[in-house]
Amino acid sequence: MARKSKTQSDRPTLVDVAREAGVSAITVSRTIRSPDIVSERARNKVEEAIRKLGYTPDPAASALASRSTSTIGLLVPSLTNNVFADVLRGVYEGVEGTRFFVQIGNYRYSALSEEGLIRNFLSQRPAGLIVSSMDQTPAGRKLLEEAPCPVVQIMETSPGAVDMSVGFDQLEAVRAAARHVAECGYRRPGFLSARMDPRAQRRLGAFREEAAANDMLDEARIITTPQPSSVGMGRHLLEQLLARAPDTDAVICNNDDLAVGALMEAIRRNIAVPEQLGICSYNDIEMARHMVPALSAVATPRREIGRRAIAMLLAEIEAPGSVTERHIDLGYELVARESTAPR
Amino acid sequence: MARKSKTQSDRPTLVDVAREAGVSAITVSRTIRSPDIVSERARNKVEEAIRKLGYTPDPAASALASRSTSTIGLLVPSLTNNVFADVLRGVYEGVEGTRFFVQIGNYRYSALSEEGLIRNFLSQRPAGLIVSSMDQTPAGRKLLEEAPCPVVQIMETSPGAVDMSVGFDQLEAVRAAARHVAECGYRRPGFLSARMDPRAQRRLGAFREEAAANDMLDEARIITTPQPSSVGMGRHLLEQLLARAPDTDAVICNNDDLAVGALMEAIRRNIAVPEQLGICSYNDIEMARHMVPALSAVATPRREIGRRAIAMLLAEIEAPGSVTERHIDLGYELVARESTAPR
DNA sequence: ACACAAAATGATTGCGCTGTCATCAGCGCG
DNA sequence: CGCGCTGATGACAGCGCAATCATTTTGTGT
Incomplete structure (x- = not known):
């Protein structure tokens, strides 16, 4: 208990490194955190000592003393959803090589558990x-406002973002899909959607508006x-649609899984x-363009959203207030392929 | 600086809760960590105080004092790969509701950065x-052995696992695929594989053996x-295969992306x-069974691997040495569907 | 050579919690 | 009625680092 840490079988501490290098502990701390304010001589000695002892800082102690961590919290509604898988990739690309690391919280489309996670992360x-x-x-x-x-x-x-935001106009994107289908000459379009979270609801609302306008x-x-989206669900939903409205001549799917499923079901049914049936997808994951026929889709910038979100965050962490463009609209793109065509 | 924490604008601490509840700090700590060793009276007072003050423990302080965190490190070679996406889901299902949380490290199929991440996580x-x-x-x-x-x-x-393991026999699984193709009567099978990491190499080796045996x-x-796997890559690889060996009558794909791509390319080429061409996939993600024709595949227990890994880990954390079954073989399953058939 | 600013370094203290013991109350039992 | 025992509680120190302020060293201009 009273032993000096040197005797402990444990990892070396700042103090051990300091002793080894013949400087004070705080100098070691500084050469790690901001090497530029330490003389080259001291820096060399310290770096040498760190290497020799195999020292690595203890993040817990650092967090306690500095009252902040290197953790970035990422809250997603789903891990299953390909959309968030892509966002996640962008995020991880963005943090790579920085001193930060990402912690994911999955709130499973429940606003209540999202609140719990926010509280938890914030703590x-x-x-x-x-x-x-x-x-x-x-x-x-x-909680977010006061974070x-x-x-x-x-x-x-x-609209209504608490601090910063990166995204695109989801409603306009759905409208673009509906418009595209209308412009192709389809007159009786359907709409397939799984997992009716608020965002999916709003997108459906946008479809209704645009469809009504046409x-x-x-x-x-x-x-x-309300069930999760999947390729199988896409098949199932198309089946239902055709049972209820056999004369449907096009279908807009709320994401790629559903679109692929709908396409496969259509093929099964000849x-x-x-x-006979136009299909327009939403998001445009890689496989969509390789289907036969290739799926027309509204392409959404999922990966880029992840990247930019991290970039903004890091900039703002390094220099609070330095980010001037606090709300980024990355847009979307309608990609017409083979699954829709002018008739 | 000398102010009592009560005066700080900051969050309440254990001491604040203790004062509020009229007990000592350690009692508060105990009612949080092991409520059963605290009298009901004290527990009620403390819980009341916690609620009143909105106290949440500081994990950094806890980690520092106890020398351990609630973080579980998860090292994956890729975030893009559907296989690991599924594993990830299993893992997150497993930690949900526990006091632990998962931190992902992506080493991008580089053993060197894996080493760095191990070091980093361990610290x-x-x-x-x-x-x-x-x-x-x-x-x-x-590092892992001494963790x-x-x-x-x-x-x-x-074979060679450092501590515990959950998985299945990847080589036997590939052999099963090759055997299946042979049993169907295909005589000139090809093999498509992207991202040739050591595991992919070994699987290719297993295919070679089994093919030679037949x-x-x-x-x-x-x-x-060496490039990443994708549906587009599957199309491309089949194209190459057919250019080099037009009489190929079956193809085993090292994962589902490739298989879907190969299928689509085959359809394009009529x-x-x-x-004319049998296709057997590896892993069997959800969409595989919904393709037309439905893909035959070796189904691998990805999600279950994630779940079991977490389960073992948590059991071992709670009671070191308590896990007796330290090496679990979850097996695989060959699912014959429409993309292969006896000829 | 000297004064003075700037740069580099150090001593001290405390972040919020838990490990380790010590203490104390309550209880059954001879 | 006091003994020892169990279960509940508390006092204290320290985990490893960084903020703060004090001090020393270095460099600059005249």
Whole structure:
């Protein structure tokens, strides 16, 4: 207990390094955190000692003393969803090589557990937070507003963002899909959607508006399920759609899984795509373009969202207030391929 | 500086709660960590005080004092790969509701950066570690052997596992695929593989053996690339294969992306699957069974691997040495569907 | 050579919690 | 009625680092 740490079988500490290098502990701390304010002589000695002892800083002690960590919290509603898998990749690309690391919280599309996770993350004094929606509970929102760290909300555009945001106009993107289908000459489009979280609801709303504007809204052609999205679900939903409205001539799918599933179901039934049935997907993951026929889709910048979110966060962490462009709209792109065609 | 923490604008501490509840700080600590050794009276008072003050423990202080965290490190070679996405889901399912949380490290199929990540994670005093291979550098392996926490190696079966392991026999699984193709009567099978990490290499080796045993090994039909796997890559590799060996009558793909890509390329070229070309996939992600034709595949227990790995880890953390079954073989399953058929 | 600013370094203290013992109350039992 | 025992509680120190302020060294201009 009273032994000097040197005698402990444990890892070396700052003090051990300091002794080895013949400097004070704080100098060691400084050569690690801001080498430029330490003389070259001292720096060399310290670095040598660190190498010799195999020293690595204890993040817990650092966090306690400095009252902040190198953790960036990332809240996503799902791990299953390909969309967030892509966002995640972008995020990890962005943190790679920095001193930060990411911790993922999955709130499973439950605003309540999202609130819990926010509370939980915040209690860890994170360096920054990325959250995947604007749909927090009032308490959750308040926590974010008062968070002692930068916060980036992703996926959608700014209205109501707490601090910073990166995304695109999801509603406009869906409208673009509906418009595209209408412009191709399809007159009786359906809409398939799984997992009806608030964002999916809003997208459906946007579809309704745009369809109505083109005088082709028919509630019977809107098929949704609260269950998770999957290729199998896409097949199932198309099956339902065709049972309820056999004369449907196009279908907009709320994501790629569903679109692939719908396409496969159409092929099984010998329904010609795009002639008898147009299919337009949402998000455009890599496989969509390789299907036969290749899927038309609204491409969304998922990976880029992750990258930019991290970039903003890091900039703001290094120099609070330095980020001037606090709300980024990355846009979307309608990519017409073979699964829709002018008729 | 000399102010009592009460005056600080900051969050309440253990001491604040203790004062509020009229007990000592350590009692508060105990009611949080092991409520059963605290009298009911004290527990109630403390819980009340915690609620009143909105206290949350500071994990950094806890980690420093107790010399251990609630972090579980998860090292994966890729975030893009669907296989690890599934493992990840299993892992997150497993930690949900526990006091632990997962931190992911992506070593991008580089044993060297894996070593760095191991070092890095270990310096955080994790509660446990999950690593996705047996292919560490010698130094990396040594670190794992001496790790002061339980370690689970996943994906493969035990030979050479450092501590615990969960996986299945990858080589036997590939052999099963080759055998299946042979049993269907295909005589000139090819093999497509992307991202030739050590595991992929070994699988290719197993294919070679089994193919040779069935007298149908032809090096010209083995097409690999160091690049990442994707559906597009699957199309590309099949294209190469057919250019080099047009009489190929079946193809075993090292994962589902490639298989889907190969299938799509075959469809584009009007090659009848399974009649002219049999396709057998590896892993069997959800979409594989929904393709037209449905893909035959060796199904691997990815999600279950994640779940079991966490389960073992948590058991071992709670009671070191309590886990008796330290090497779990979850097996695989050959699922014959439409993309292969007896001829 | 000297004064003075700037740069480099150091001593001290405390972050919030838990490990380790010591203490104390309550209880059954001879 | 006091003994020892168990279960509950507390006092104290220290985990390893960084903030703060004090001190020393170095460099600069005249």
